[in-house]
Amino acid sequence: MDPTTPQAACFEAGIKFGTLYHQFAGTPVSPDSSASLERAIAEAVENQPFCESVDVEILDDVLAAELDEQSADYTELTGRFMEVELVVDYEGCRVHTSMSMEGDYPRMRVDRVEDA
Template identity: 65%
Template sequence: MEPTTRDSACFEAGIKFGALYHQFAGTPVNPESAASLETAIEESIENQPFCESVEVEILTDKLADAIDHGYTELTGKFMEVEIVVEQEGTKVVTKMEMEDGYPMMKIESVTK
């Protein structure tokens, strides 16, 4: 069976989340550098094929609480992310949020 456009668009969204998380997890960050890191992440992932938009919010209040020596490392607990992929008229909206202490990446909607 051939993959559908829907299948491919969902796969593309997963690829983008994998790249985002594993490329940027561990990056040194503090509340003052959070905005520039958000922009860097968004612009980096938006370069990939079929990526319509990326919105990254680094949760600076949680970040500030975790800092004990000037910075901390970026992890999923400090980010909320939305990635929108559009491929051949199929739009996939995905999000990453913490769920039971783990950064869960999930499909919010698929529309044609």
């Protein structure tokens, strides 16, 4: 059986999150560079097919708290420092997804599917 359009749209969203997370995890980040990194991540992921929008928020308060605990002026980007919303439009089916921390794990989830 071939996947349905909503299933394919959800798969596309998963590809975007895999790219986003695994391409940018480990990037050096500080409160001074977080805004430019947010834009760079969003613009890079938006280049992918079927990606309608990406909103990346680096949590500067969480980042600053981490930096207060260490001697360096930066740390490595991980899921605990960002929240992401991503929308994929695949053949008229829009999938709204998000990423935020759930306990110690950056949880990526499908929030809503709008089938045309």
